Amino acid sequence: MKICLPIISLLLISCLANAQNSAVLGDKFAQGKLENYLENAKSLKESQAFFEPVKNAKENCLVLNKDTIAVFKPIPIKEDLKYKLSFMVRAETKETIEENPRLALILLGRGSWLPCRDITFFDAEMKPLGRRSHYDGCLPFGTWFNFIDVFYPLPKAAFMQLSFQTRKDSKLFIRDISLSPSPDEGSINTNPSFSLGKYNYSGWPSKHTDGRLLERPDGRVIFDTGYGSGSESFPISPGKHRLYAKGSTYGGYQEIIFFFMDNNGKEISKTGMNSTPEGIQKEFMVPDGAVRGRFLIYNNVLDELRLTRVGENPK
Structure with missing residues (x-):
């Protein structure tokens, strides 16, 4: 019993810490304090960032005035889990x-003019692994616009940190931020039918540069x-997978390339195909040593792109 109590205490402390970290992105700013x-928070002036009540809603929103960066506290994540980040923004x-x-098409080609949302990933020792910048996340x-981002963390990531940055001509209002495991999309890859909008x-x-959602x-x-x-x-x-693609092609060179990579991001091999209006599928075995994959696509207009394990039917 003397041995078990310290272990139980550590588990309780860990659970409490995780609950506190989850509240950073899940309580609608109910605590009302930036810190x-x-x-x-301590480096921001009162005029740069503050909370204010949302009209006709029982919650607060975070207000960021021009030329302001708001960096949220890190929260724990799992590298092999697909996540859904959502928030309301105007x-x-x-x-x-x-x-x-x-304006959306014009500004997406000039990202530095836009307010920006970043996700920075850290390993278990809080060493930075890299970040994902999303100018399209703060158009x-x-x-009020409900923005949803479905994503996988970077390899070896144990923590993530969300941040928002405004520019000299912009002011942001952010509310109802939440992070949770993503609902099943019927695919390993994210946003397979572009149904998020x-x-x-x-x-x-x-x-x-010419890539566009239409x-x-x-x-x-x-x-x-x-x-x-x-x-x-x-x-x-490991095992057999199925790649399904529906769409059309154009231009002189068209191909959907799927790269197999090891845990360091090094390419092991690749396979390719093209979409068709009726939909086409290709089955393959994951090569030894491959633990991650990614797409590189030329001149395809996609209705759907879906990678599944064999036995899971495209939806």
Whole structure:
């Protein structure tokens, strides 16, 4: 019993710490103090960042004035788990997407002008592994917009840290941030049918300059990859897998390339195919030593791109 009590105590402390970290991105800022959420709270002036009540809602929002960076406290994660980050955001800028719908296309090619949302990943010793910058995650909507990001952490990641940055001509209002395991999308890769919306590039951090999400007349969203758009990397396991692609091709060179990589990101081998309007599938065995994979796609307009283990049918 004397041996078990310290172990139980450590487990309780760990659980309490995880619960506290989860509250950083899950309690709608109910605590009302910046220092309970932001790692850099002490370095911010009162005029730069503060909480205010949301009109007609029983919650607070975080207000970031121009030229401000808000860095949230790190929270624990698992590297092989797919996550869903969601938050409500609106902006005060000279022009909004509601006023000019083409503004999104213009600004996505000029990311440094936009407010930015970053996710930085750390290993178990809190050494930085890299970050993902998302200018499309803070597009200037004048009314509340529900943004969702589905993603995998970087290899060896044990913690993640969320941050927001405004520019000289922008002011952000952020509320209802939450992080949870992603619901089943029927695929290993993220956002397989682009159903998260025409402004949501989840899973595709490396878009070609001409890469665009487009909305068809029937409301469905498709992805024009341009000449070389790259997906994030994601975990894969040994065994037989099925790649399903539905869409069309154009241009002189078209290909969907899937890279197999080891845990250090080194390419082991690759396979390829192209989408068709009827949908096409290809089965393959994961080579020895491969633990992650990613896509690089040229000149495909995709309705759907879905990687599953054999036995799981494309939806």
